[in-house]
Every structure is written in C-alpha cells, then in structure tokens.
Amino acid sequence: MMKLRFSWLGVITFFILMFTIAPFLVIVPSSFTSENFVSFPPEGLSLKWYTGLLDMPGLTSAVIFSLQLAIVTAILSTVIGTLAGLCIAKYNFKGKQTINTLLLSPLALPALIIGIALLVYFTYLGLAGSFTGLLLAHILITIPYVIRFVLTGMATFDDNLEKAAAIMGAKPIRIFWDVTFPLIRPAVISGTVFSFLISFDNVTISLFLVSAENMTLPLLIFNYIQQNLSPLISAVSTVVILISLIPILIIEKIYGLDRLFGLNSNSH
Amino acid sequence: MQYDVELKNIKKQFNKQDVVKGFNLQVKKGEFISFLGPSGCGKTTTLNMLAGFLDPSEGELFIKGKRMNNIPPYKRELGMVFQTYSLFPHMTVFENVAYGLKLRKKPKAEIESRVRKVLELVQLPHLHDRFPNQLSGGQRQRIAIARALVTEPSILLLDEPLSNLDAKLRVELRDELKRLHKQLGVTTIFVTHDQEEALSLSDRIVVMSHGNIEQIGTPNEIYNQPKSEFVHTFIGQTNQFEGNIKSINGSQIQILSKDGVVFNTVVSDSRFQVGESVNLFIRPESIFLGKEHNNSLDTACIQGKIKLVTFLGSITEYHVAIGDHDLVVRTQQPQKEWIEGADVLCCWNIENQLLIRREM
Ligand SMILES: Nc1ncnc2c1ncn2[C@@H]1O[C@H](COP(=O)(O)OP(=O)(O)O)[C@@H](O)[C@H]1O
Numbered sequence: 280m281m282k283l284r285f286s287w288l289g290v291i292t293f294f295i296l297m298f299t300i301a302p303f304l305v306i307v308p309s310s311f312t313s314e315n316f317v318s319f320p321p322e323g324l325s326l327k328w329y330t331g332l333l334d335m336p337g338l339t340s341a342v343i344f345s346l347q348l349a350i351v352t353a354i355l356s357t358v359i360g361t362l363a364g365l366c367i368a369k370y371n372f373k374g375k376q377t378i379n380t381l382l383l384s385p386l387a388l389p390a391l392i393i394g395i396a397l398l399v400y401f402t403y404l405g406l407a408g409s410f411t412g413l414l415l416a417h418i419l420i421t422i423p424y425v426i427r428f429v430l431t432g433m434a435t436f437d438d439n440l441e442k443a444a445a446i447m448g449a450k451p452i453r454i455f456w457d458v459t460f461p462l463i464r465p466a467v468i469s470g471t472v473f474s475f476l477i478s479f480d481n482v483t484i485s486l487f488l489v490s491a492e493n494m495t496l497p498l499l500i501f502n503y504i505q506q507n508l509s510p511l512i513s514a515v516s517t518v519v520i521l522i523s524l525i526p527i528l529i530i531e532k533i534y535g536l537d538r539l540f541g542l543n544s545n546s547h
Numbered sequence: 548m549q550y551d552v553e554l555k556n557i558k559k560q561f562n563k564q565d566v567v568k569g570f571n572l573q574v575k576k577g578e579f580i581s582f583l584g585p586s587g588c589g590k591t592t593t594l595n596m597l598a599g600f601l602d603p604s605e606g607e608l609f610i611k612g613k614r615m616n617n618i619p620p621y622k623r624e625l626g627m628v629f630q631t632y633s634l635f636p637h638m639t640v641f642e643n644v645a646y647g648l649k650l651r652k653k654p655k656a657e658i659e660s661r662v663r664k665v666l667e668l669v670q671l672p673h674l675h676d677r678f679p680n681q682l683s684g685g686q687r688q689r690i691a692i693a694r695a696l697v698t699e700p701s702i703l704l705l706d707e708p709l710s711n712l713d714a715k716l717r718v719e720l721r722d723e724l725k726r727l728h729k730q731l732g733v734t735t736i737f738v739t740h741d742q743e744e745a746l747s748l749s750d751r752i753v754v755m756s757h758g759n760i761e762q763i764g765t766p767n768e769i770y771n772q773p774k775s776e777f778v779h780t781f782i783g784q785t786n787q788f789e790g791n792i793k794s795i796n797g798s799q800i801q802i803l804s805k806d807g808v809v810f811n812t813v814v815s816d817s818r819f820q821v822g823e824s825v826n827l828f829i830r831p832e833s834i835f836l837g838k839e840h841n842n843s844l845d846t847a848c849i850q851g852k853i854k855l856v857t858f859l860g861s862i863t864e865y866h867v868a869i870g871d872h873d874l875v876v877r878t879q880q881p882q883k884e885w886i887e888g889a890d891v892l893c894c895w896n897i898e899n900q901l902l903i904r905r906e907m
C-alpha cells in the first residue's frame with residue numbers, strides 16, 4: 280500500500296482538480312432530480328428530464344446541425360491547416376512570417392470582434408444565418424490550432440527522412456504518405472479533435488451567425504436558459520459532455536492520449 | 548572514357564552568395580572519393596546537387612554519362628547515408644531496408660532474401676523487427692548503410708556518416724566501410740571534415756575550402772605534396788618559413804628568411820622575382836637530417852642546431868633551431884649522433900615543398 284503523506288503540492292493539485300471537475304459534479308447529478316428546479320444535491324431520483332429532452336423544441340435538429348457543423352469544420356480545418364502548416368514549416372518564401380501571423384491571428388483577436396466583423400461581412404455576402412457562413416467562421420477560428428499542432432509536430436522532423444525516401448526512389452506524393460504524414464499524424468489528429476470540440480461548443484462567434492433555421496446546440500441552450508433554468512438544461516449539458524467525450528475516448532482507445540499530446544515520446 | 552560521376556564547372560549560389568565556386572571532378576567506376584574540408588566549405592551542398600536535392604546555379608552534372616541536371620532524385624538510382632542516420636522511425640529495420648525494393652515493386656520473396664543478404668553484409672542479421680529507437684547509434688548507421696545498398700545503387704553518397712558516433716565506433720565503422728567498398732566495389736563519394744577518415748579510406752581526396760577545390764589527389768599526394776597553403780595547414784602539421792627572395796639563378800632560388808638565415812632551393816617554374824616576399828611550407832615528415840649536402844639539384848638544405856629531442860615510440864621528433872625559428876622534423880630512423888646541441892643539416896626533396904608568394 281502506498282502511504283499518503285501530507286504535501287502542499289498534493290493539496291494544491293487536489294484543489295485545482297476539484298475546481299476543474301466541480302461543474303461536472305454539480306451538473307450531472309442535478310440532471311437526475313425529480314424536482315422541477317435545479318438543485319444540488321438533487322432531491323429524488325428520476326430520468327424525467329432525459330425523456331423530456333425529446334420534447335424540447337428544436338433540440339434534435341440543433342444536435343444534428345451542430346454535429347454536422349463540427350464534423351465538416353474539423354475535416355476542412357484539418358486539411359487546410361495541415362497543408363498550411365507543412366508549407367510554413369518546410370519552405371522559405373517571401374512574406375512567410377506575415378502569413379504565419381495572419382493565420383494565427385484569430386487566436387489573438389477577441390471572439391466577439393471576430394463575430395461582429397463576420398456578421399457585417401457575411402450580411403454583405405448574403406451568408407449570414409447560413410450553414411456556409413457558420414462553417415467559414417468555425418474554420419477560421421479552428422485553423423490556428425491545427426497549424427500550431429502541425430508546426431509543433433514538424434519542429435522535430437528530420438528533413439533528411441524525406442531526402443532518404445526520395446533517393447530510394449519515392450516520388451513526392453509517395454514521400455508524403457509514407458514518411459511525412461505518418462510522423463505528423465498525432466499532431467494532425469490533435470488538430471482534428473480540437474477543431475471538432477471548439478466548433479461543437481462555440482457560442483461567442485456562432486451567436487452572431489445563427490438563424491432560426493440554422494441553430495447550433497450551444498446557442499439553443501443559451502437561448503433556453505435565458506427564459507427558464509429547469510433541470511432540462513442539466514440533462515442537455517450532460518448529453519453535450521458525453522458527445523464531447525466521444526472523440527477523446529475513441530482516440531484514447533486507438534492511439535493513447537499521452538502519445539497524441541506528445542506526453543510520451545517513446546511511441547514504439 | 549565514360550566516368551561514373553562527372554561534374555563540369557558546377558556552381559551554386561544561395562542569396563547571391565557563392566557557396567560552390569566551379570567544381571570540376573571526374574570519378575571512375577569503383578573509386579572511393581572523399582570531399583574533405585572544414586565545416587561550411589560546401590561539401591554537403593555539392594553532394595546535394597549530385598543527389599538532386601539542389602539544382603546547380605551553373606554547370607553540368609553527369610552520372611554514368613547521362614546528363615542529370617533537372618532529373619529529380621527519385622530517378623537517379625543512387626544510395627545515400629546521412630550524418631543523422633535518418634531511419635524512418637515508424638518502420639521496423641526490415642521495413643526501412645525493404646522500402647526501396649517495395650517502391651520498385653519487387654516480389655515479396657525477392658525483397659525478403661535481398662534484405663536478409665544486405666543485413667548480413669552489415670553484420671546485423673538479427674534485428675529485423677526492431678524499431679530504430681531500439682538501436683544504438685552504430686547499429687542505426689549500419690542499417691542506414693544497408694538501406695542505401697539494398698537497391699544496388701550505381702553511386703553511394705555518404706554525408707559525414709561517422710560524425711555522430713563516438714571515437715571507438717567511428718574507427719570500427721570506418722574499417723567496415725572500407726571492407727564493404729572492397730567487397731562490393733561500388734563507386735562511393737564520402738563527405739567528411741575528418742582528415743584521418745579521408746586519408747584512410749579514399750582512393751582520391753578532394754580538399755575543399757570556401758567553395759573552392761584546393762587539390763585533388765591520392766592520400767599520399769595530398770599529404771606529401773600539398774599544392775596550397777590551405778592543404779598544408781588543414782591536413783597534418785607543417786613548418787612555415789617567411790622570407791624574401793635574395794637571388795635567382797635559373798631554377799635555383801636563394802631565400803633570406805625573416806630571422807636572417809640564407810638557404811637555397813629549387814623551383815620548377817620561374818614565377819618569382821628578386822625581392823619578393825614568399826612563404827615556404829614543408830612537413831616534418833618530409834625533412835631528413837644529415838651532415839652533408841648531397842649536391843643533388845632536387846634537394847634543398849638548411850643548417851641548424853638540434854634544440855630538443857622527443858622520443859615518441861615509432862617516431863622521434865626533433866626541434867631544430869634555424870635562427871630564432873624552430874623547424875620540426877620527424878623521423879622513424881633516429882641516429883645516435885643527433886643529440887641536443889648537435890649541428891645538423893635539414894634537407895628535403897623540393898617535390899615536397901610548397902613555395903608561394905606571400906600576400907601583403
Ligand atoms: N539552403 C541554404 N540557404 C542558404 N545558405 C546555405 C544553404 N545551405 C547551405 N548554405 C550555406 O552554404 C555554405 C556551405 O554549406 P554546406 O554545403 O552545408 O557546408 P559543409 O557541408 O561543407 O559543412 C554554408 O556557409 C551554409 O551556411
């Protein structure tokens with residue numbers, strides 16, 4: 280048996296972890312209450328708020344819409360961001376630093392500003408309130424993450440690996456699929472997961488771009504709680520948490536999260 | 548005659564800076580050629596142009612008589628080994644070595660037998676299923692050599708393959724390279740900044756500095772008949788005399804050294820004028836000690852006094868005072884009468900000396 284000993288580091292770690300998971304510890308149990316108001320600890324035990332989800336107006340279509348949006352965002356951001364990241368990492372060209380800064384700037388700008396700017400711009404283009412508009416906005420804010428991950432992945436990449444493959448007779452496309460991509464795959468997948476999660480729970484930017492027909496799940500919840508704070512929201516939140524866990528769990532299963540985020544360099 | 552590799556006036560500029568300044572070389576089939584020079588002199592750049600990773604700014608490049616300018620690396624049928632080993636980290640040893648054969652769509656059975664054979668050749672037949680990060684540096688480089696050889700390339704390019712290894716492994720793998728070259732006879736171009744590696748492995752050495760070829764020659768020629776001050780000072784040790792030309796009589800030249808000693812030497816051409824400042828270089832091993840001038844025309848001699856005798860086992864080193872200047876002499880046949888304080892004549896064959904005008 281390990282003996283527990285008092286240490287300040289342990290205490291601090293405990294409180295930080297508590298602070299991080301406290302919302303879950305409140306939200307998840309409170310969704311099982313049998314009362315008609317959010318309470319903690321929950322009183323009674325029932326699944327009525329979960330069955331109630333089915334009757335919540337617009338919920339099913341919002342879930343489907345948000346999932347579609349997050350999946351398409353993740354795929355397109357990954358492709359564009361990976362290509363951009365590779366280009367920045369591998370080639371020296373005029374204005375490279377400017378492009379790098381521009382591509383990463385959505386990380387630095389307040390989301391609110393981006394949202395307003397896009398609303399003005401998309402209204403002009405006729406894209407406000409459309410799926411395309413939301414998609415472009417989400418790609419814009421998720422691409423910097425993909426690029427960052429790819430650049431980090433390329434930082435330790437030995438260029439001679441590609442030269443070695445070329446001299447053995449591999450053409451550029453072949454080199455990419457046989458050598459470059461397998462080695463940056465963890466970085467690329469991290470980018471995909473981040474893009475999915477960021478898109479799936481974005482509020483600030485979607486706020487300006489949704490419409491009655493194209494409503495994302497976070498904004499549906501946001502609108503709903505402005506009128507009523509029933510345990511229905513706890514139930515919805517629990518579902519959102521579960522959906523967000525899915526990609527992380529899948530990756531843990533096939534890949535190992537520690538490897539994905541470079542915590543364990545001994546990958547073989 | 549057709550050469551395996553021919554470089555004709557190859558030049559390379561980066562950002563308007565000349566990095567390779569007119570490289571001419573012809574490599575015969577089966578030759579082991581080294582590019583030797585300090586870091587940054589353009590060795591890798593030249594090798595990368597041969598491999599096709601860089602385009603020459605000027606000049607022509609032939610492999611087996613075929614013009615290779617603008618031919619991409621994957622069509623050149625070469626083998627290459629890098630200082631950084633550069634094994635594919637996500638592939639096993641077998642997959643690494645088999646990669647080139649897989650690209651050539653060889654049947655599975657042939658791939659297996661050729662990989663097995665080449666792994667035996669580098670004396671690592673039992674590591675098929677390991678990943679590169681499970682191997683030592685020496686093992687990795689042997690696998691990298693196997694990977695380069697498995698496709699039976701026409702030319703093998705090696706860019707400082709031993710520089711990342713510790714001293715003992717370096718010598719071991721150097722001998723291994725020599726054995727492989729003897730056994731396979733593959734035309735090899737070997738880049739190094741280590742003179743010992745170049746001298747011990749090469750049929751011919753290309754000595755480079757600042758993007759120029761200083762001298763091309765056998766290790767013996769490079770060591771014993773250096774043709775430039777750079778080759779004299781970069782490789783081995785050398786003695787240097789600064790002086791002025793006192794008189795010229797045909798090919799006979801009389802030099803007054805800076806510390807007042809006069810001696811005669813012979814040059815094969817008449818580039819010099821009386822009064823010119825010159826430098827004379829001569830290696831410690833090229834000087835022999837004696838009592839009398841043998842009066843042959845191709846020998847130069849200078850009178851001195853032995854100051855210090857150092858016994859170094861197989862050789863003995865003498866410091867001979869010439870005016871205020873010390874001349875270092877090394878010999879494998881020391882004589883009893885060569886003791887500290889003795890007067891000796893230091894002579895050398897003029898073939899081994901380098902006399903050049905001193906830049907002011
Ligand atoms: N891609 C490049 N761009 C600009 N300068 C370069 C590049 N590659 C090499 N150089 C410069 O060219 C010179 C020769 O480099 P290199 O051929 O790598 O030398 P070596 O292999 O002999 O050490 C160096 O001064 C180096 O800084």
Ligand SMILES: [Mg+2]
Pocket residue numbers: 587590591592707
């Ligand atoms: Mg180099």
